[in-house]
Amino acid sequence: MSDNSVDILDIKNIEVMYDNVILALHDVSLKVPKGKVVALLGANGAGKSTTLKAVSTMLASERGKVTKGSIDYDGNLIEKQNPSQMVGLGMVQVLEGRRCFGHLTVEENIISGAYSRKLSKGDIDQELEKIYGYFLRLKERRKSQAAFTSGGEQQMIAVARAMMAKPKMLLLDEPTMGLAPQLVAEIFNIVKELNQKEGVSILLAEQNTNIALKNSDYGYIIETGKVMLEGTAESLLNNDKVKELYLGISKKGRKNFRDVLKEESLNKKIN
Amino acid sequence: MANELLFFMEVLVGGLLAGTMYSLVALGFVLIFKASATFNFSQGAMVFFSVLAFCGFMQDFNIPFVFAFILAALLMVVVGLCTERLVLRPLMNASEDTVLMATIGLGYVLEGLAQAAWGVEVRRLDLGIGDFPVPWIADNLKLFISALDITAGLVAAIMIIGLFLLFKYTKIGLGLRAVADDAGAASSIGIPLKHIMLLVWSAAGVVALVAGMMWGARAGVQFALVDLALKALPVLIIGGFSSIPGAIIGGLIIGAVEKILEVYIGPFFGGAIEGWAPYVLAIFFLLYRPEGLFGEKIIRRV
Numbered sequence: 001m002s003d004n005s006v007d008i009l010d011i012k013n014i015e016v017m018y019d020n021v022i023l024a025l026h027d028v029s030l031k032v033p034k035g036k037v038v039a040l041l042g043a044n045g046a047g048k049s050t051t052l053k054a055v056s057t058m059l060a061s062e063r064g065k066v067t068k069g070s071i072d073y074d075g076n077l078i079e080k081q082n083p084s085q086m087v088g089l090g091m092v093q094v095l096e097g098r099r100c101f102g103h104l105t106v107e108e109n110i111i112s113g114a115y116s117r118k119l120s121k122g123d124i125d126q127e128l129e130k131i132y133g134y135f136l137r138l139k140e141r142r143k144s145q146a147a148f149t150s151g152g153e154q155q156m157i158a159v160a161r162a163m164m165a166k167p168k169m170l171l172l173d174e175p176t177m178g179l180a181p182q183l184v185a186e187i188f189n190i191v192k193e194l195n196q197k198e199g200v201s202i203l204l205a206e207q208n209t210n211i212a213l214k215n216s217d218y219g220y221i222i223e224t225g226k227v228m229l230e231g232t233a234e235s236l237l238n239n240d241k242v243k244e245l246y247l248g249i250s251k252k253g254r255k256n257f258r259d260v261l262k263e264e265s266l267n268k269k270i271n
Numbered sequence: 272m273a274n275e276l277l278f279f280m281e282v283l284v285g286g287l288l289a290g291t292m293y294s295l296v297a298l299g300f301v302l303i304f305k306a307s308a309t310f311n312f313s314q315g316a317m318v319f320f321s322v323l324a325f326c327g328f329m330q331d332f333n334i335p336f337v338f339a340f341i342l343a344a345l346l347m348v349v350v351g352l353c354t355e356r357l358v359l360r361p362l363m364n365a366s367e368d369t370v371l372m373a374t375i376g377l378g379y380v381l382e383g384l385a386q387a388a389w390g391v392e393v394r395r396l397d398l399g400i401g402d403f404p405v406p407w408i409a410d411n412l413k414l415f416i417s418a419l420d421i422t423a424g425l426v427a428a429i430m431i432i433g434l435f436l437l438f439k440y441t442k443i444g445l446g447l448r449a450v451a452d453d454a455g456a457a458s459s460i461g462i463p464l465k466h467i468m469l470l471v472w473s474a475a476g477v478v479a480l481v482a483g484m485m486w487g488a489r490a491g492v493q494f495a496l497v498d499l500a501l502k503a504l505p506v507l508i509i510g511g512f513s514s515i516p517g518a519i520i521g522g523l524i525i526g527a528v529e530k531i532l533e534v535y536i537g538p539f540f541g542g543a544i545e546g547w548a549p550y551v552l553a554i555f556f557l558l559y560r561p562e563g564l565f566g567e568k569i570i571r572r573v
Contacts, residue, residue, distance in 0.1 A: 058459060061364050087461025099456035101449045112449045115442065116461030158456075165461055 007072075008034045008169055008201045009055065014069035016050050016225075018062065024050045025225040029069075030203075032169070037195050037202045039216035039233065041209050041246065043256070047225040048205035049096055052171045055203070056093035057081050074168065087116045090168035094175065096205075098154040100161075102147030106138055109146050109157050113164030127164060134190055135160045152183035156190070163194065169201045170194075176208050184208065188215045209246040213237050221246070221257070228257040281414045282534050283527055288420035290526015291427035292489075295482035296499050297506040297518035298430065299475040304512045305451040306471040307359070309370045313378035315500030317476055319492075320385040321347050322483025326396055326492050327389040340480075347476025350381070355468045363464070382497060391494070396487040398422075423485045430481060431519055434474070438515075443470055451513065505553035511563030520564060525549045 009032040016025040025047045032038045040048050053059045054066050057078065071078040073091060081089075092113075101109050110131060114124055132139040135156045141149055146157055155175055162170060172191065176184040192215055194200050206212035213219050213233045221229040221242065229242065236242050241260055296318065303311040311317075325343035328334045334342065358373050400422050404415040438444035443466070449457040450467045458464055486496055502525075510521025533545045556563065 056459065058455070061455060061458070063364055083458045084461040084463045087459075092461070093459050095456055095459050099453050099459075101452035101456065103452050104445075104448055108445060108448075112445055112457070112462065113460045115446055115449075116463075161460055 006033055007031045008074050009203065010072040011051070011055065012070045012072070014051075014054055014071060015067045016047075016054050016059065016064055017067050018064045020065070023225065024064065025054070027069075027226055028222060029227060030220050030230070032201050032203050033218075034201055035195070035199050036217040037191070037204060037215060039212040039219040040203060040205045040222065041207070041212060041219055042222040043207065045224075046222045048222065049173055050225075051222070052093055052173050052203065052205055056091060056171055057083050057086050058093060058095075084116060087165050087167075090166070091171070092162040092165045092167040092169075093171040094158045094162045094173060096173040096177065098151070098158045100146040100149075100154045100157045102145065104146055105142065106144055106146055106149060106153075106157055107142040110138070110160045110164055113161035116165055127166075131160050131163055134163075134193060152179050152186070155179065155183075155187055159187075159190065159194075163198070163200075167200055169203070172202060172204045174205055174207065176206065176211070184211060191215065209242070210237075223257050277413055279531075281416065282530050284414060284416055285420060286527035286530030287523050288416065288424045288526070289530065290523040291420075291424045291519070292482070292485050292522070293502055293506045293525050294427050294519045294522025295423070295430070295478065295485060297503040297510065297522055298427075298434075298515065299478040299482065300500075300503055300507055301510075301513065301515055301518045302434075302471050302475045302478065304507075306447060306467055307370060308367050309374060310512070311475070312371065312374040312500070313381055314475065314479060314503070315497040316378035316381035316385075317347070317350070317479040318483040318486070318499055319494065319496040320350070320381040321476060321480035322396070322487045322492050322496065323385045323389045323394070325480060325484065326394045326487070330394065331389070343480050344477050347480055348473040351469055351472030351476050354472050355465055359468050359472075360465060378497070382494070386494075393491045393493040394487075396484065396492050398484065398488045400488065402489055419485070419489060426481060426485065427519065427522075430478060431515065434515060437474075443467070447471065502549070505549040507563070508553040509556050509563055511565040514563070514565035517563055517565030525552070528552060 011028060011030050013027050013029050014025055015023070015027065017023055028047065028051055030038070030040070040051060042048050050059070050064065053062070053064065055071055055073065055078065059065065060082070074089065076089060101112065104112065107128070110128060111124060114127060119127065137153060138156055138160055141153060146154065149157065159172070159175065175187050175191070179187065188211060191202065191204070195202055204212060204216060213236055216233045219231065219233050219236045220227050221236070229236070229239070231239070241257070245256060296314070299314045299317065300311055303309065303314070321343055324346050325339055328339035328342050329336065354377060358377055359370070362370050362373055400418050402417050402419040405418045405421065409415050438448060446457070446462045447467050447470060449462055450464060454464060482499070483492070483496060486499060506518060506521040506525050509524055510517030510519070529545045529548050532548045537544045
C-alpha cells in the first residue's frame with residue numbers, strides 16, 4: 001500500500017463471475033508500473049480479455065462482475081465507474097477484434113476517440129496530425145470508409161482512435177490477432193513508439209507470446225483464470241517451461257502449466 | 272391521351288407527397304433503431320401523445336401556435352429524458368428483445384397519460400393549410416394537388432436535411448453514428464451512451480410531433496394515430512430499418528404505389544386496396560430483399 005505511486009495499475013486477487021454463475025477469473029493479481037509495457041499472456045479462454053474488461057469496467061455490459069479483490073488505478077479504486085468515466089480518468093481499452101466504426105471514414109473513426117475531450121476544431125486537427133505521425137498509413141486512407149480498409153489498418157484505426165482520448169494507460173486486447181507477421185511487427189513498433197514518446201503505460205493481452213514478450217518489460221502468464229507465472233520479459237523468454245509451453249520449443253507432451261504442476265507433484269510424491 | 276397522362280401524373284405526385292407523411296412517421300423509428308437496434312413500438316403512441324399535447328396547449332390554454340409547438344417539442348424532450356432514465360438505463364445490459372417489450376409498455380403509458388391529461392374526444396387541428404388542391408398548380412399545371420400534401424413534403428424535406436446536417440457535421444452526430452455502428456466500441460472510447468440515447472429519443476419525439484401535426488390536420492387528432500405505426504412498418508421493410516434515406520424513399524414508394532394501385536387496379540378488387548397493398552409489397556421485399564433498399568444489415572423480425 002505504501003509505494004503505490006510507481007504502479008499505475010494494481011490488481012489484487014480479483015475474482016470475476018459472469019451471470020453470477022460462470023467463474024471466469026479465480027485469482028488474478030498484477031501490476032503495471034507507470035510508463036511500462038506489461039504483457040498478459042495465455043491461450044484462448046484463459047481470462048486475458050476478462051481481466052482487461054474488469055479494469056476498463058466494460059464487464060458490466062457483458063453481465064460480468066468483479067466479486068472479490070480490488071483494482072487500483074492511478075490512485076482510484078475501480079468499483080462503480082462506467083467506461084466513459086474510465087476514459088475520463090485516462091484509461092482506454094482497445095477491444096479485441098478491432099471494432100472500428102465501419103460506416104465512418106478512417107478520420108471520423110479517429111476523431112470519435114476525442115469525444116470525451118472538450119477540444120476545438122483546431123485542437124482536433126492538431127491532435128490528428130500528431131496521431132497521423134505515428135500511423136502514416138492511415139493518413140493516406142483518411143477518407144476511406146473504415147469497413148473497406150485492411151485488417152492491419154483497422155487495428156491501427158482502433159489504436160489511433162484510443163490515442164485520441166489522450167490516455168495515460170492503454171489496454172490492448174490481442175492487437176495482432178489474424179494479422180500477417182510483417183503487420184504484427186509494424187503494430188508492435190507503433191505501440192512501442194507510443195509507449196516511449198507519449199509515456200503511455202500499456203497492458204497488453206496477447207497469444208503471440210514471443211513477439212509480445214520481446215516488446216514488453218514484464219509478463220504474466222495466465223491459465224484458466226489464474227496467474228501461473230510472472231517475471232521480467234527477459235526471464236520469461238528464457239524460462240524453459242515458457243519455451244516449452246508457449247514458444248513451441250517442446251520436449252514432451254505437456255500442454256499447459258497444470259500438466260507441469262501435476263507432474264511436479266507426482267515427482268515429489270515419488271521422491 | 273394527354274388527359275390520361277395528366278391524371279396519372281396527378282395520382283403519382285399526390286401519392287408521392289402523401290408518402291412523405293409515412294416517411295415522417297418512419298423516420299422516428301429509424302432514429303431509435305439506429306441507436307438501440309430496437310423497434311420502438313411506442314412510436315405511434317409518441318405521435319398521439321405529442322400532437323394531443325400540442326392541441327391541448329393551443330386549444331385549452333390558448334397558447335399561440337409557435338409557442339405551443341415549442342412547448343410540445345420540449346415536452347417530447349422531457350419524455351425522452353424520462354424514457355432514458357426510467358426505462359433504458361435500467362435495461363442497459365438487457366437483451367434487445369427486453370427493450371423491445373419495454374417499448375410496448377411505454378406505448379401504453381404514453382397513450383394513457385395523453386388521454387388522462389387531454390381527454391378522449393377527437394380534436395380538430397387547423398394548421399391554416401387546407402387539405403384541398405392548390406389553385407395555382409391546378410390552373411398552371413392542370414394538376415390537383417393538396418396543399419397539405421405539399422406542406423408535408425416540404426416539412427419532410429427540411430427535417431431530413433436538418434437531421435443529415437446534425438449527424439454529419441456535429442460532434443453528437445458523430446457519436447450517434449459511432450454508437451449505431453458499434454455501441455460497445457463507442458463506450459470503450461468514452462462516448463456516453465446515455466447522452467446519445469437522450470438525443471435520439473428527443474429527436475424521435477420531435478419527429479413524432481411533426482408527423483402527428485400533419486396527420487392530425489388531415490384526419491383529426493385521435494386515438495387512431497397510434498396505429499400509424501403500423502403504416503410505417505412496410506415503409507421500414509422497404510427502406511431498411513437503419514437508413515434515414517431509406518425511410519424517405521420507402522415512404523415515397525409506399526405512397527405512390529398504393530395510390531396508383533388504388534386507382535388503376537383497385538376497381539377490380541372492389542376498391543379500398545390502399546389498406547393492404549403496402550403490406551403485399553412489404554412481403555415481396557421480405558422474400559427477396561429482407562434488408563430493404565438501404566438497410567445496412569439484415570433486419571430483425573418484429
